[in-house]
Amino acid sequence: MNQAVILVSGGMDSCVTAAIARSYGYQLLFLHLNYGQRTEKRELKAFRDLAEYYDVVEGNQLVVSIEHLAKIGGSSLTDDRIPVTKANLENTAIPTSYVPFRNAHILSIAVSWAETVGAERIFIGAVYEDSSGYPDCRPEYYEAFNEVIRLGTARGEIRIETPIIHMSKEAIILKGAELGAPLHLTWSCYQNEDMACGVCDSCALRLRGFQKAGMEDPIPYLTRPDYQ
């Protein structure tokens, strides 16, 4: 059975990505990154819950701290002095939650792990729709990174897969429902850890997706504005 490293933040996109990788027949290895974000504890709980759901044994789970990114700074996710941006789904400027070049760190760890254990694929739930502000969510970014992997690893066959990159949030939710993905175990809010705030960028995208899909989001919210 071929192995795949799945980047599991604990959010909905990574949950559906794991479900897709499993449906392809891969044995799943779960990788979670702690980069000192506000809601890390809650995200880690979601990661563990998803690992349990998908029978990923402890030896196939890896949690790595990249809190050194906080030292480098420049983001509201890691710097308490910068307020989290309120949702503005029309705004195409770089959001304050942007950590410069963050995905390269995450992918590098995934590649090092994949090469060490002999996994041949890395699955990441990047979504192009979200990429207005995040330059490293675009398909061409992952294509370029695959070239770096090809040139920079001893075993050249490792590749990144981005199976939901062209899906809308609505499509991701419907795909998750189709595959029986446990969306009730996921966490997306950038602001809170007990009840999702419902108003940060991440909550807004998620709630709008469920509303468009005509489904009820199974996690608790402080408020559920109408985003349609």
Place this chain on the structure above:
Amino acid sequence: MNQAVILVSGGMDSCVTAAIARSYGYQLLFLHLNYGQRTEKRELKAFRDLAEYYDVVEGNQLVVSIEHLAKIGGSSLTDDRIPVTKANLENTAIPTSYVPFRNAHILSIAVSWAETVGAERIFIGAVYEDSSGYPDCRPEYYEAFNEVIRLGTARGEIRIETPIIHMSKEAIILKGAELGAPLHLTWSCYQNEDMACGVCDSCALRLRGFQKAGMEDPIPYLTRPDYQ
């Protein structure tokens, strides 16, 4: 004055690379990575000595731990159970000191820092001659990484420079001498921290370079075999 992030391991190549970046007129920012290697203390001392020599103030120095790579394993630099390979300069197999995909981690940190502080260049002392076993020392690897930077950063003008990539160790030493680089402050040995062992891959490459250049290596060695 434009800023450049210099990757300073504390070795000879990074010292000469810093000298070259300074000669281009850049204000230098020094970045050092601790990845849990055996000789980290001695390398960090070399880093601080070089920073002092080049008047790099503390605010322009960054030391980042990537010891999480040790958790991923697979290398004699981070895993005490794997012995360091004795020098065999004819051997083209992957050396046991290889950390899978290590340079991508280092470059990612450099890019995040460069984007945060507004530096436009990243200088790394990668050397193609050393690259027989390390796939991520080849020029095409850095070209591919520059494409990832272009696609993955908000400010697209950050670029990696590899000014010594086509130089032999002999040429690097001669270039360092020409620019007055403080080679006596550098450390290269993978094995020891007080007296360089003289027999590990890194010592062998360094000593052979000095021997070919007809110069005396100013650092202390336990033994100085003839590598010519």
